[in-house]
């Protein structure tokens with residue numbers, strides 16, 4: 510039996526190094542043969558024209574054609590996908606276009622594959638500039654010298670889908686935007702505490718999909734739930750062989766950039782240049798997505814960045830490898846968020862003393878969050894969500910089922926408590942203004 514489906518999509522691509530709009534075509538051909546699902550991305554070959562001061566020149570940019578193989582069953586979706594479950598690049602773009610009125614939508618950069626990265630902004634940005642670099646302000650002993658005259662204003666940033674196969678954070682960010690815009694999430698549930706806290710923050714920046722290339726590589730709105738079997742979720746994230754075996758975590762990190770010519774599927778971790786943005790070459794040649802985050806955070810100088818991922822049994826915040834001076838602020842943040850989650854039945858126990866203990870957090874390696882910390886002084890933390898595709902096991906060895914509703918609640922409670930922490934503790938300039946010399 511052979512079934513051939515094809516979907517053509519045409520769009521405009523603006524490459525920063527070019528001066529003219531150029532068009533290219535993306536064709537996805539879904540070729541189902543037996544158990545193998547062949548996803549071919551074709552015709553990424555286009556001619557780009559650009560000019561320089563000496564006159565017109567032209568250059569042909571050739572992108573490689575990749576074919577990815579995913580077992581057919583791995584691309585099964587649930588029969589009923591909840592209406593609040595907005596996760597694809599197209600769905601998110603449409604949602605932002607139709608639902609953002611109080612905020613401003615801005616394209617903060619383009620991915621390696623040419624996809625726009627959207628951010629939504631609320632409130633007023635910091636006014637004025639500092640007089641020194643962030644490093645200089647630490648040496649001087651006052652971060653206000655970097656953060657500028659209104660350095661005490663509070664700026665919150667939330668971002669999701671640095672890894673394209675981790676959909677929960679996208680759902681959370683989109684629904685948080687809905688709450689800020691209307692007071693309700695996309696289920697119609699009201700969040701009066703979020704509304705009250707948002708009013709006390711000076712600035713909020715939300716990025717639903719940091720890695721649109723990785724997200725677009727996975728042709729699914731929602732994964733089917735597979736009890737405690739994580740094979741499919743892991744395959745979609747970290748990639749694997751044509752027979753469906755997974756590359757796995759952390760093995761996926763041994764090769765950056767990923768070789769897209771290898772048979773099978775590279776997963777949703779990397780951008781179209783094959784780079785896992787959480788582990789970019791931060792001090793060297795950065796990927797365009799990372800550069801967009803660096804530019805944005807330098808411009809906005811956020812106090813707190815919540816970097817939403819998927820990969821825990823119950824929602825869990827990681828301790829970033831960054832400035833030691835921020836450790837006490839992290840511990841307080843951890844208490845706020847995990848107390849909120851425990852009291853709402855979204856942790857192992859309902860005991861805030863147990864769940865809110867920051868000693869539970871493991872310290873990450875040098876990665877995007879440490880890099881953002883050193884770029885702009887923000888406390889930047891990874892939060893790992895459970896997956897909608899499978900259940901982890903609790904301490905009794907039983908499946909810790911998190912329904913899509915619970916996953917969304919956890920996302921919104923995390924943002925709510927993280928924002929409350931920022932409002933009540935006053936931000937970077939209060940947490941650790943600097944060491945006087």
Ligand SMILES: [Zn+2]
Pocket residue numbers: 671672675818819820
């Ligand atoms: Zn991740």
